[in-house]
Amino acid sequence: MDSSVAPIMIENGDHQHITTHPQKPSKKGGWNSAVFIIFVEVAERFAFYGLAGNLITYLTNVLHEPTATAAKNVSTWMGVSAIFPIFGAFIADSYLGRFKTILLASVTYFMGMVLLSLAVSVIPLEYRKAAFFTALYILAVGEGGHRPCVQTFAADQFDENNPQEREAKSSFFNWWYLGIVAAASTAILVDNVGWAAGFGVLAGALAVSLTMFLVGIKRYKKESPMGSPFSTVVQVLVAAVRKWRVSETRCGHGIYYGDEKGESYKVQKFDRTNQLRFIDKAMIIDDIDYSSKMRNTWRLCSLNQVEEVKLVVRLIPIWLGCLMFSAILVQLHTFYTKQGSTMIRSIGPNFQIPPASLQSLVGLMILVIVPVYDRIFVPLARKFTGCPSGITMLQRIGIGLFLSIINMGVAGLIEGKRIKTASEHGLMDSPKAIVPMSVWWLIPQYLISATSDVFTVVGLQELFYDQMPEAMRSMGAAAYISIIGVGSFLNSALISIVQAITAKNGDIWLGDNLNRAHLDRFYYLLAILSAVNFCVYLWIANGFVYKKVLEDHEIIKEENFDGNWNREMKMVNDV
Template sequence: MGRAISNLSGSSPSNNNLCSTLLMEQEGNSIIEGTVDHRGQPAQRSSSGGWRSACFIIGVEMTERFAYYGISLNLITYLTGHLGQSTAAAAVNVNVLAGTATLLPLLGAFVADSFLGRFRTIIAASVIYVLGLGLLTLSAVLNSVDGSDCKNTKTLKPCSPPWYLVLLFFCSLYLIAVGVGGHKPCVQAFGADQFDPQDPKENKAKSSFFNWWYFGLSVGALTTLIVSVYIQDNLSWSLGFGIPCCAMIVSLLVFLLGSRTYRYTIRKNDKNPFTRIFRVVGRAIKRNWQNTTPAVEFANEEHGSMSFQNSKQFKFLDKALLRPDGSMEDQNDCSIRDVEETRALLRLAPIWVTGLAYAVVFAQTSTFFTKQGATMERTFVSGLQIPAASLQSFIGVAIILFVPLYDRIFVPISRSVTGKHSGITILQRIGAGMVLSILSMVTAALVEKKRLGTAEKYGLVDQPNVTLPISVWWLIPQYVLCGLADVLAIVGLQEFFYDEVPEELRSLGMAFYHSLIGVGSFLSSFLVSVINKATAGGGRESWFANNLNRAHLDYFYWFLAGLSAVGFSAYLHFANKHIHNRKYKVDVL
C-alpha cells in the first residue's frame, strides 16, 4: 500500500522506497483522540495518518516548491533583462515579493485556524496559486508577442515593456503570493497533524517528518533549477513560467488523491482561538490599568487546578482572569487555558526576533549570489554553460545529501547519548544553523574579494559584460554552507514553532516561521536600499553598482556576518532562558 501511495503522490523511486520503509514501522489499530477520518468517523491508527498520509503531503510540497522556485529563483534575471530594471531595484523587488509571500501566511493561518480549517484552506489557496501562475505565463507570452525585448539605443539597456504588461506581471506575482500565503502555513501543519504526539513511536516519526519534508522541498527546488531555469535562459520565458503552472496543478491533484488517508483534527473549543487570545490580552491590559488586585489562584473547587513550570512569566496576563472587584472571571468567558495559550505565544517572541539576522542572510542566495555567478566562468563542459540561477542547486544538493545523514545517522547516535527523541534539542539545532550562516557570509566575502581582485588584475573592471577568468566553482562553499545551515536552522525553526504553539493554532505556528523569513527579506531590501544610497554619494560607486566589478558586495557580506554574530549572541541569551510549552492538564476537583 505504501508503494501505491508513493506512486500516486508523484514521488521519485527513492522516495517510494523511503515511504514504504517508514510506513512499515507503524503498528496498532487504536483510535486517535481528537481526529476523524474522511467519513467523519473516529480516525484509526492502522487506516489513517502516519507516513501513508505524510508521503502524499511531501509529494504536494515537492511539486509546489517546483512551481514557486521555478519563478522566484531566476526572477532577478527576468527583471534586469526583460523588464529593464537595475540590479538594486530588481533585488529589492525580489526581496519584497519573497517577504510578502512569507508574511501572508499570517493571514492564511488566521483563515484556516478560525474559519475554513487547514484542508479547505489548502484547496482554496491552490486554486488562487494556479490562477496567478496562469496569468504570469500570459504576461510573458504577451511580452514576447509585443516585441518589447529590445535595446535602448543610447544606454544599450533592455527596453521596459508597456505599463499594462508590467502591471499584469506584478499583479500575477502578488496573486501567487496570496496563494502561497494560504498554502504554506497549512500544508506542513496538516502533515505534522498526521502523527499522534501522544504515541512515542509516532511522536518520534513527527520529528523525522520535518526533516523529510525539507528533503522533499529541496528535491522540488533542485529539479526546477535544472529544468525551469535552463528553459527560461535558453528557450522561452513563456514556457519557463508555464511549466511551474502545470506543476502546481499536479500538486493540487496529489493533495486531493490523499484525502481518504488523512486524519482531520477536531476543534476542541467552540470559541475562535484568535478571539480567545485577543480577549485575554485586552482584559489583561484593562485590569492592569484598573490596578485590580494581583492575587490569582489557579486552584479552586469551581474551576479546577493546573500546575505550570512557567507561572512567573508574563504575570500581567493573570489579571485577565479577574473581574474589576478582584473575584474570578467566569471560565466560559476567559479561562485559565486561554491565559496559558496566550502566554505560550508570547514566549515565542524573543526567539522570533533573534532569528531575523539569520533570515536576512537567507535572502541573499537568490539575489547577489546569483549576480556574482553571472560574472564568472560558468562553462561546465565544452559548449555547455551553467545558468547563474542554477548555482543555487548546490544548496539543494547539500540539503538532499545532509538530511538522510542527519536523520538516519546523527539523530540515532545523539539520541543514544542524550536520550532525546530528536537527538539534540530544537534550540541547539537552530543555534548550530546560525553559526553556519555566519561562516557562509565570511566565505562569501572572501570569495567576492578574490573575484574583484581578478577583475582588477586582468583590466576588466570597466567591462562588466566580459566573463571574468575565475571559475564559478569558487562559489560552491558559500552555497553548501547555506544548505547545511538551512537543514539545521530552517527545519529547527519549523518544528519549534509547530510544537510551541497551542494545538488549535498550529497553522499560526507555521506562519510565525514564514513571517520570520518574510520580515528578513524586507529587512534585506531595506538594508540594500539604505546602503545603496549611503555609499553612492560624492561620485563614488555604490556597494551595489550595476557594474559588479566596481561594486563592493564583499563589504555587504562582512556587514551581514557581523549582524548575524550579534543576532546569534542575543539568541543564545534568550534560548537559555526559554521555557518550553509543556502540554498542561486540568484536574477538576
C-alpha cells in the same frame, strides 16, 4: 488528546481524575495520508523556487531593471509572499479549516502561474510588465493560504499521544524539508527550456499535485476550525491588565482551572510555568469573579488559556532573533546569482551553467546532509543527550545561525578575490565581461548556506509547530514563514541604506557594475550584524522554557465551592 481515546471522569471523594479508555484506532492519518499532502507541497515549492531562482535574471535581462532595483523587487515579492501566510493561517484556524484553505489556495496559485506563463509569451509587450507583476502577486496570495496550512495539515496526521508516531513526526520534518529541497533544486533548471515553456512546466506540476491531493481526500484526518486564535490572546491580556493589582494572596480566591464544557478534552493541558507571571493575574479569581453568576471571559481565564498565551509570547523573541538569518538567506537568490553570472561557467566546449542553476548546489548538499543528520547524527546525539531529536530545537537553530555568520565571511573573501582578478585583467570598467575565474570558487558559500539551512530552517519549522497551542498551529507555521518575509524586507532596507550612504561618498557598494562595486563589503556588514544578532539569540535561548503538557494522571479537578456557574478550580494557598 487523540480522538480515539474517550475521557472518563472517576470520582474519588472531592477529587475528580480524568482517565482514558482506548477505542479502535482510526485508519486515517499517519504516513499513508501525509504522503499525498507532501506531493502538494513539493509541487508548490517546485513552482515557487523555479520562479524565485530565475526572477532576478528575468528582471535584469528581459525587463532591463538595474541590478539593485531588481534585487529589491525580488526581496519585496518574497517578503510579501512570506507575510501573506499570516492572513491565510487566520482564515484556516478561524473559519475554513486547513483542508479547505489548502484547496482554495492551490487553485489560486495555479491561476497565477498560468497568467505568468501568458505574461512572458502571448501578452503584448506594452502590457507585459504589468501582467507579469500582477501574476507575481496573485501567486503571493495563493502562497498565503498554502504555506501555513500544508505542513501543519501533514503534521496533524501523526498522533502526538502515540510514542511511535510522535517520534515519526520529528523525523517527518527532516524528510519534509528534503522533499522541498529536491523540488527546489530541480525547478531552478527551468530557464534552460525558455521562459514560456519553463513557467508552463511549473503550471503543469501544480495541476498534477492538485489532482494527487484530491485523490487522498478520504485518508486525511481533518480538524474543524476552533475560532479566532486571537480572541484567547486578547482576552487573557485584557483580564491580566484589569487585575494588575490583584495577587493570589491578596483579593484572590484561588486559580480558575476551567471546565470540560468550556475547554475540549482534545486540547492539550499545560502545567503552570513561572515565567511571565504578570499574565497569571488573568486566572486569579477575585471578589468580582467570586460573586458573579456567570464567568466573564474578559475578566477570568483558565490556567490553560494563560499558558497558551505564554507559549505565543515566548516565541516572539525567537522570531526576532532569526530575522538576520533570513536576510542572509535572500542573498542566495539575488547577489549570489549575479556573482556567478560574471564568472567562467563553461563545462566542456558547448555548455554553460545558467547562473540561477548554481542554487541547485544548495539543494544537492541538503539532499546529502538531511539523511545523514536524521539517520546518523540524531541517533548518536540521542545517546548522549537523551533528547528524542538528538539536540533541542533551539540548539539546532543556534548552530544554523552561527554558520550563517561564517557564510557571509567566506562570501566576502571570495568576492574580494573575484574583484582582484577583474582588476588584474583590466576588466574593472567592463561589467558584461566574463572574469577569468571559475564559478566553482562560489561552492564554499553555497555549501555553508546549505548546512545552515538544514539546521535553522528545519529547527524553526519544528519549533513553531511544537510550541504553539494546537488551535494556533497554522499561525505558528505562518509566524515561521513570516521570518523569511520580514527578513527579505530587512534585506531591502539594508540595500537602500547602504546605497544612500555610499552614494554620498561616490563609492557605491552595490552598483550595476559589480567589478567597481564593493559587494564584499556588503557581505562583511551582514556578517557583523549577524554576529551581534547571534549573541542576542544566545541570551534569548538561554532563558527559553519549553512547554510541559500534563499527562492524564496529572490532571486533577476540585469543586471548591457552590455557585451558579460551573467553577472547577483548585484553591492555591502559598502561605
